[in-house]
Amino acid sequence: MDNIDRQIINHLQDGFPVCAAPYQHAAQQLGISEAELLARLQALLADGTLSRFGPLYHAERVGGALTLAAVKVPPERYDEVTDIINAFPEVAHNYQRNHVLNMWFVLATETPAQLQQALADIEQQTGLPVYNMPKINEYFVGLRLEA
């Protein structure tokens, strides 16, 4: 990652134009060519520096459902339970955390009913209780991380 990559990451966290040739527009502001911007974005996505580039949807406002859930996984079952939970396409991210509740995952579905079904299926397949923690209120979502 060089300085141009850093500028691209910083600039494109703030938004992206909606016009016929948006990469050209953004590239001009960055002082590079459209082709270079496209190539660098491709590389930043391929090596995982960017996890995504595009519209970020507000799950509930588009009719979908989202929740954070946690499980207390016995250490000797950790790998097995990881495989079971990760196999659900509804599981968008899953993290090991340093707590008795040692597995934390985000479930995202197109409907609330699918979310409840996935939670029930995870409990049934793992035999472990799932601590469901859907948001009650949202105070802030965002943050630009300086590259």
Next chain:
Amino acid sequence: MDATDLALMRATQAGLPLVPEPYQALAEQLGISAEQVMARLVAMQAAGSIRRIGAVPNHYKLGYRYNGMTVWNVPDAHVDALGAQIGQLPFVSHCYHRPRHLPDWPYNLFAMVHGKSLAEVDGQIAQINAVLGELNLGGEVLYSTRILKKTGFRSG
């Protein structure tokens, strides 16, 4: 959200096409005009269905190795006021009120913090503590020790 908005959302779930005219490419995929794609994206942004169009960096790759989920037990009567204040701190990426699961999990306020060193995150936690003051009935910081799964899907 109508069927076309939903189709547009599905078509962009993995990201925006990396071609000179990405909205035209989406239009061809959906069988509508590029003008319609652009109008719908603008309308969805105005309605808040799209939070923003842009890049989502991987925290770790940018050197933010300490990503702490700070969780706090605060009186329910104060959670909205405190959440609003914590959410405005410049290092908090997400801040939510979530349900407790007593007795195991007494925490109802969640704030994600990000730093390049443990000392930096410790300073952030101290600032949250200062905002909560006497209304802080207890807290913990859970660090991610391993990414078990991470898809491109991002939403909030």
